[in-house]
Amino acid sequence: xxxxxxxxxxxxxxxxxxxxxxxxxxxxxxxxxxxxxxxxxxxxxxxxxxxxxxxxxxxxxxxxxxxxxxxxxxxxxxxxxxxxxxxxxxxxxxxxxxxxxxxxxxxxxxxxxxxxxxxxxxxxxxxxxxxxxxxxxxxxxxxxxxxxxxxxxxxxxxxxxxxxxxxxxxxxxxxxxxxxxxxxxxxxxxxxxxxxxxxxxxxxxxxxxxxxxxxxxxxxxxxxx
Amino acid sequence: xxxxxxxxxxxxxxxxxxxxxxxxxxxxxxxxxxxxxxxxxxxxxxxxxxxxxxxxxxxxxxxxxxxxxxxxxxxxxxxxxxxxxxxxxxxxxxxxxxxxxxxxxxxxxxxxxxxxxxxxxxxxxxxxxxxxxxxxxxxxxxxxxxxxxxxxxxxxxxxxxxxxxxxxxxxxxxxxxxxxxxxxxxxxxxxxxxxxxxxxxxxxxxxxxxxxxxxxxxx
Numbered sequence: 001x002x003x004x005x006x007x008x009x010x011x012x013x014x015x016x017x018x019x020x021x022x023x024x025x026x027x028x029x030x031x032x033x034x035x036x037x038x039x040x041x042x043x044x045x046x047x048x049x050x051x052x053x054x055x056x057x058x059x060x061x062x063x064x065x066x067x068x069x070x071x072x073x074x075x076x077x078x079x080x081x082x083x084x085x086x087x088x089x090x091x092x093x094x095x096x097x098x099x100x101x102x103x104x105x106x107x108x109x110x111x112x113x114x115x116x117x118x119x120x121x122x123x124x125x126x127x128x129x130x131x132x133x134x135x136x137x138x139x140x141x142x143x144x145x146x147x148x149x150x151x152x153x154x155x156x157x158x159x160x161x162x163x164x165x166x167x168x169x170x171x172x173x174x175x176x177x178x179x180x181x182x183x184x185x186x187x188x189x190x191x192x193x194x195x196x197x198x199x200x201x202x203x204x205x206x207x208x209x210x211x212x213x214x215x216x217x218x219x220x221x222x223x224x225x
Numbered sequence: 226x227x228x229x230x231x232x233x234x235x236x237x238x239x240x241x242x243x244x245x246x247x248x249x250x251x252x253x254x255x256x257x258x259x260x261x262x263x264x265x266x267x268x269x270x271x272x273x274x275x276x277x278x279x280x281x282x283x284x285x286x287x288x289x290x291x292x293x294x295x296x297x298x299x300x301x302x303x304x305x306x307x308x309x310x311x312x313x314x315x316x317x318x319x320x321x322x323x324x325x326x327x328x329x330x331x332x333x334x335x336x337x338x339x340x341x342x343x344x345x346x347x348x349x350x351x352x353x354x355x356x357x358x359x360x361x362x363x364x365x366x367x368x369x370x371x372x373x374x375x376x377x378x379x380x381x382x383x384x385x386x387x388x389x390x391x392x393x394x395x396x397x398x399x400x401x402x403x404x405x406x407x408x409x410x411x412x413x414x415x416x417x418x419x420x421x422x423x424x425x426x427x428x429x430x431x432x433x434x435x436x437x438x439x440x441x442x443x444x
Contacts, residue, residue: 048328049252049398065255066385066399072253072282072306083397085404085432086252086278087336090329094349118354125316126325127305128355133329136348167352167368 003176003194009144011036013102013174016142017043021099024048024134027071029144030102044080046098048130050089053081070130090130093137101138103131105145105170107160110206112170112182114143115162128165135166147175147204154204156180156187181211228391228435230420231442234264237414241270241379248335248377248406249277249287253306256399258383258416259286260444265381271295276335276375278328278402280304280312291315300375302328327355330372332405338374339408339437346371377410384433387417387443388426391435400432407437414440 004012006029014036017023024046025033034056037043045054048070055076058064063074092098107115114135118126135141145155156173173180173187177195180187187204188211189197197210231237238261241247247265251257266289275296280303281288288311290296299321304312315321326334327349337345346369350356360371382403385396393415395403407413415433420443 047398049255049401051398064397066397068253068255068398072255077397083395083400085400086328086332086402087405090332094329094347123317125305125313126323127303128325128327129303130328132327132353132355133349136351137329164353 003147005176007032009174009176012179013142013144014038016172017041017100019043022046022052022097024093024098024101024138026101026103026131026134027069027129029104031069031071033102033144046089046092047075048086048089048093048134050084050086051077051081053078055081090133090137093130093133096137096139098134098138100140100142101134102142102144103134105143105155105173106162107155107157108143108145108170108173108182109157109160110182110187111185112168113160114141114165114170115160116143116165118163120163131165135169140171141166141169143170143173145173145175147177156204156206158206227389228387228438229440230389231440234260234416234442234444235267237261237416237440237442238264238268238379238381240412241265241268243270244272245270245378246274246276246376248375248380248402248410249275250380250382250401250403250406251286252278252398252401253282254286255397256383256395256401256403257286258381261381261383261414261416261442262286262290266290266293266295272297274298274300276300276331276377276406278302278331279306280309280323282306282308284311288312291321294320296321298322298324300324300326300331302326302331325355331375332402334372334375335377335402335405335409337372338376339405342374344371344373375409377406378412380406380410380413382406382413382415384415384417386419386421386426387415387438387441388421388435389423391415391438391441392426392431393417393433393435393438394426394430395432404433407433412439413437414442416442416444419443
């Protein structure tokens with residue numbers, strides 16, 4: 001049995017973003033979610049370096065050095081775009097004006113604590129960027145990660161051992177093996193991929209609840225704002 | 226009073242003193258005032274504290290200033306990048322101090338300095354190592370951290386166009402930290418692609434009014 005690929009996780013996240021949402025995609029893996037957003041969904045991408053209605057990567061040879069995303073990769077502007085300074089960009093986050101942000105993680109706790117900026121290793125150079133602002137600011141914080149680290153240890157944990165990015169901020173975890181809603185200290189399993197609820201219960205050390213037989217997961221067409 | 230129009234980046238940075246706190250605009254290389262930084266390297270000021278979102282990319286701009294050993298301390302949000310080898314080396318050798326600040330707090334702390342705010346409570350960073358030792362307060366059921374303003378002696382900013390009043394227009398995401406840094410320094414120096422006559426910029430499009438700008442240089 002095998003779980004989802006990273007690209008399949010990205011597609012799953014894209015599926016669950018309600019039409020018309022204002023969304024910030026973190027650097028790295030979450031950036032791939034943009035490739036799966038459906039035309040006409042009305043989802044608006046925010047980038048922390050000061051832009052709304054960000055478009056995809058430009059065609060070869062049409063890079064504008066003044067137009068990048070948070071990962072400093074070249075992007076484009078779509079009709080309806082706007083630019084603003086960094087203070088305004090982060091006021092949008094902190095002020096609760098973004099509907100969804102998607103972030104990567106080293107660890108997430110069952111109570112929604114997020115650790116994604118620093119391994120705490122002595123020789124590591126820490127870098128936080130906008131992760132702490134996004135974690136506490138966006139109305140829904142989605143995490144994309146593999147459920148287990150390369151050494152086999154779970155990344156959904158009772159309590160984070162890595163330095164925290166934010167406290168009780170993660171609302172949903174998308175992993176290669178399952179999607180979890182974090183509610184009241186419990187991880188509710190919404191969907192599983194190549195595994196079963198019982199298997200997850202054996203391998204994870206967090207309070208789990210079986211939500212796989214709950215009513216349909218939200219689909220964009222059913223969550224019009 | 227109009228901004229002083231300088232003939233060269235060297236003239237613009239001539240008065241930067243050793244030990245200054247220098248706010249440097251840019252997000253990666255977008256908005257980075259490379260020619261002003263090159264002039265600052267020639268000028269020789271050292272023992273600087275630099276406030277910028279990143280800690281240099283490649284070997285140009287801020288990275289070149291770091292490589293010359295002129296910077297004692299970096300205050301930034303995201304030093305570690307694929308092309309931050311200059312900073313990485315200095316940091317690992319213990320030759321530079323780092324104050325890591327969440328990006329929104331970095332912007333807001335400079336905004337506060339420019340707006341005359343003594344300090345502010347923010348939920349960003351609460352309960353994390355970056356808030357250790359800070360005063361906290363629960364506001365509306367949520368933990369907030371007290372953050373102090375960051376003032377600069379000098380701001381070096383890269384923008385698109387200026388007029389002779391010092392009114393500034395930026396271009397796309399190169400705007401980033403420019404507008405807040407312009408308000409937060411005792412002396413604000415802006416490099417632009419073009420200086421135009423008074424009246425030529427659309428007043429509705431001016432982002433940084435000339436009141437904040439001390440020197441302008443076309444590069």
